[in-house]
Amino acid sequence: MRRYLKSATVYLLLSAGGLTMLVPFAWLILSSIKPLPEVMRYPPTFIPEQPTLDNFRQVFKTVPFGRYYLNSVIVSVPTTLVTVLTCTMAGFGFAKYRFAGRSVLFWVILSTMMIPYPATIVPLYVMAHRAGLVDSYAGLIVVHLSSAFGIFMMRQFLSTLPDEMMDAARIDGASEARILVQIVLPHAKPAMAALSLFTFTGYWNAYIWPLIVVNSERLKTLPIAIPEFSGQYFSFQNLINAASLMAIAPVLLIFLLAQRYMVEGIAFTGSKG
Amino acid sequence: MQEASRILYRVQRQSAPYLFVAPAVIFYLIVTVIPMVMGFWMSLHRWNIIGRRQIWLGLGNYVALFHDPSFWRSLYNSLVYAAGVVPAELVGGLLVAVLLNSGLRLRTFYRLIYYLPVITPVAVAAVIWRWIYDPYYGIFTWAVRTVGLGPRDWLNDTRTAMTAVMIVAVWGGIGFRMVVFLAALQGIPSTFYEAARIDGADTWQLFRAITLPLLKPAVLFVLITSFISSLQVFPLINILTGGGPLDATRVVVYDIFDRAFGDMRFGAAAAMSFMLFAVIMIISLLQWRFLGRDVTYE
Numbered sequence: 001m002r003r004y005l006k007s008a009t010v011y012l013l014l015s016a017g018g019l020t021m022l023v024p025f026a027w028l029i030l031s032s033i034k035p036l037p038e039v040m041r042y043p044p045t046f047i048p049e050q051p052t053l054d055n056f057r058q059v060f061k062t063v064p065f066g067r068y069y070l071n072s073v074i075v076s077v078p079t080t081l082v083t084v085l086t087c088t089m090a091g092f093g094f095a096k097y098r099f100a101g102r103s104v105l106f107w108v109i110l111s112t113m114m115i116p117y118p119a120t121i122v123p124l125y126v127m128a129h130r131a132g133l134v135d136s137y138a139g140l141i142v143v144h145l146s147s148a149f150g151i152f153m154m155r156q157f158l159s160t161l162p163d164e165m166m167d168a169a170r171i172d173g174a175s176e177a178r179i180l181v182q183i184v185l186p187h188a189k190p191a192m193a194a195l196s197l198f199t200f201t202g203y204w205n206a207y208i209w210p211l212i213v214v215n216s217e218r219l220k221t222l223p224i225a226i227p228e229f230s231g232q233y234f235s236f237q238n239l240i241n242a243a244s245l246m247a248i249a250p251v252l253l254i255f256l257l258a259q260r261y262m263v264e265g266i267a268f269t270g271s272k273g
Numbered sequence: 274m275q276e277a278s279r280i281l282y283r284v285q286r287q288s289a290p291y292l293f294v295a296p297a298v299i300f301y302l303i304v305t306v307i308p309m310v311m312g313f314w315m316s317l318h319r320w321n322i323i324g325r326r327q328i329w330l331g332l333g334n335y336v337a338l339f340h341d342p343s344f345w346r347s348l349y350n351s352l353v354y355a356a357g358v359v360p361a362e363l364v365g366g367l368l369v370a371v372l373l374n375s376g377l378r379l380r381t382f383y384r385l386i387y388y389l390p391v392i393t394p395v396a397v398a399a400v401i402w403r404w405i406y407d408p409y410y411g412i413f414t415w416a417v418r419t420v421g422l423g424p425r426d427w428l429n430d431t432r433t434a435m436t437a438v439m440i441v442a443v444w445g446g447i448g449f450r451m452v453v454f455l456a457a458l459q460g461i462p463s464t465f466y467e468a469a470r471i472d473g474a475d476t477w478q479l480f481r482a483i484t485l486p487l488l489k490p491a492v493l494f495v496l497i498t499s500f501i502s503s504l505q506v507f508p509l510i511n512i513l514t515g516g517g518p519l520d521a522t523r524v525v526v527y528d529i530f531d532r533a534f535g536d537m538r539f540g541a542a543a544a545m546s547f548m549l550f551a552v553i554m555i556i557s558l559l560q561w562r563f564l565g566r567d568v569t570y571e
Contacts, residue, residue: 006476010372011379017369018386021444024401025389027412040410086296093293102290105298112305116505116553118529119546120305123312126539129322146300175282176289205394207508212534223396227512230400237404244397255392259385 028248032056032241039238055242062239067218068225069246074137075210075221076203079144083203084196086146091154092184096161106155113148117208125212139213140221144203150195157191158184194261201251222247312543320540327540334544344545346520347528348552350435354524355503357439358446362499363492365443366450371484373451374458384455388448395445399512402441403428431521434514438522441509446502450495457491458484493565497557504553525549 031039033051059065093099094106124143125134133139161184169179185192207223214220220228226247230240316334318327338344369387373380390398405413408426418424427437465483474482485492507526510516516523516531525545533542 007375007377010375010377014369014372014377014383017365018383021386021390021448023412024398024405024444025393027405028401042410042415044410044412044415086300089293090297093290097290097293099287099290105294108306109297109301112301114501115305115309116501116526116546116549118505118526118542119312119550120308122529122533122539122542122546123308123315124304125533126315126320126322127308127311143304145304146297148301151297170286175285176293177285180293201392205392205396207394207396211511212530223394227396227400230403237410240400240404244400247397248393251392251394252389255389256385259388260381 028241028245031238032245034238036236036238039241055238056246059239059243059246062233062236063225063229063243064217065225065243065246068220068222071140071219072204072221072223072247075140075144075206076200079141079203080196080200082145083147083150083199084192087150087154087195088158088185088188088192089180090146090151091156092158092180092188094151095155095158096163096166106151109148109151121209121212128213134213135215135219137219140210140219143209144206147199147202150199153195154188154191158188161187190261193258197254197258197261201254204251312546315540316543316547318540320538320543322537322539330540334541335548337541338544338548343520343523343528344548347523347525350520350522351504351506351524351526353435354439354442354506354522355500357436358442358503358506359496359499361439361443362446362450363495365447366495367454367488367492369447369451370454370458371480373455384451387451390445391448393445395508396512398445399441399509402444403513406437428514429518431518434518434521438509438513441513442503442506445509446499450499453495454488454491457488461487489564493560496564497560500556500560501553504549504556 030046030048032055033053034045034048035050035052035054038045038049090109094102128134128139128142133142165183165187166179169183174182205223206221210221210224214224226240226243229243233239315327317329317331319330319333320327369383373383377383405411406427408414408424411427413427414424425433427433461484465487466479469479469483505526506524507530510522510524510527511530514522516527526549529542529545529549532538532545
């Protein structure tokens with residue numbers, strides 16, 4: 001009896017908290033299919049009375065939403081591939097070779113995670129300004145080419161790669177580049193998959209640097225465009241909801257499909273401090 | 274001929290690790306190390322982005338900050354924010370993790386729910402919450418009115434704005450802390466609990482005597498990282514309140530960006546960034562000193 005009571009309490013507490021976590025999502029999804037008058041009604045309706053998909057079409061007509069979407073894809077998809085590649089290469093180098101400066105370089109890269117971002121982002125803007133990168137795709141992308149977290153993660157993962165495999169390949173006359181392509185990359189696939197999920201999510205959600213480096217409408221990504229749009233068209237809450245839902249959808253879907261890998265990856269690096 | 278190919282092999286073998294780490298190292302050099310040094314150099318000048326010649330001030334920017342009420346105000350706001358958010362994230366994350374660890378069937382499902390806010394783009398989350406807080410149509414307003422509290426413009430009221438922002442921050446931050454605690458909880462051998470239970474310990478005693486001491490490294494990790502990220506909050510503030518009303522939510526990073534990109538005083542902004550860096554370092558070290566005495570990470 002006491003046992004049941006206990007587990008009932010646990011479920012009750014977790015559900016109450018979980019409901020709080022879910023309310024904004026549920027509210028967003030339900031409201032995105034309500035027509036404007038219903039969205040603006042008080043007291044609010046929860047289940048849509050006249051569900052419609054028209055909001056999703058209207059967003060594209062009201063603002064260049066397709067453009068924003070494309071920009072978000074441009075600054076997050078190719079850059080994710082580059083990041084995963086540079087992180088895997090560096091992780092491999094740090095894990096499996098001894099060379100002069102190895103620990104210093106690794107330590108420097110790791111310690112960059114502790115620097116508050118304003119200390120680098122303000123001068124980085126000045127540098128980008130001098131290099132003529134402000135308000136361009138190059139300027140948006142330049143900060144998305146590698147990640148300290150990813151290097152750390154790949155190094156940890158590739159430390160488990162058996163040296164014998166590499167030595168055997170060397171005896172057969174393989175170059176180091178060939179070892180990277182034919183042994184390391186296939187071996188690292190699960191870690192690379194997990195890293196690409198994190199990286200994509202991070203880049204898709206990026207807010208601060210795009211806010212600073214981009215001014216023109218044609219370069220805005222979703223996280224910049226949506227708050228602005230919601231400030232200008234605040235009386236069209238139905239459209240804001242539809243736009244928000246479409247902006248969240250990719251990361252939400254990826255997470256629902258692959259949450260095990262992502263959560264375990266975070267736990268893996270988080271628990272190691 | 275054979276000698277030549279042997280030398281070639283030696284060269285590629287020895288240069289390979291450098292070539293592998295080079296892209297990442299060059300990236301960090303350009304995007305972090307050089308900006309950091311340059312930022313410090315900027316902080317010693319009256320720095321104008323248009324002019325080529327910058328005026329040397331020495332420590333002038335730093336001295337000016339000490340006499341600047343706006344700086345103290347924003348530092349105070351940041352500390353208030355951290356004092357609210359950090360304990361809530363710590364206790365909340367720990368509570369959820371402990372509950373999830375008690376052998377549930379729906380564990381993965383609950384973990385998913387609590388983690389959803391973490392992967393949501395913070396800019397979009399802020400837009401949703403701004404609507405939740407809407408004084409006329411917001412669901413928060415509706416919920417509060419049903420228990421008899423008056424409607425209020427939560428984000429535009431100096432009495433409630435900061436708390437309203439903190440609620441959103443905790444909502445978005447608990448999931449990450451939960452995952453860290455869950456990983457740490459899984460590292461505790463179940464034999465510890467079994468032995469204590471045989472000795473007649475109840476649930477609360479188990480938590481006090483086994484769970485909490487063994488979670489100390491994770492608690493310290495969450496405490497320090499959560500503090501660091503709280504002191505750097507910006508996107509939520511920028512979208513939810515814009516530092517207002519009447520500077521009630523003007524936090525340090527908002528102040529820095531306002532100086533740099535609002536007033537074009539890049540030197541002053543850089544100096545303030547380094548002050549923030551110092552504050553973060555001092556607080557992290559203090560936490561480490563007083564709480565981490567017997568904590569080791571492998």
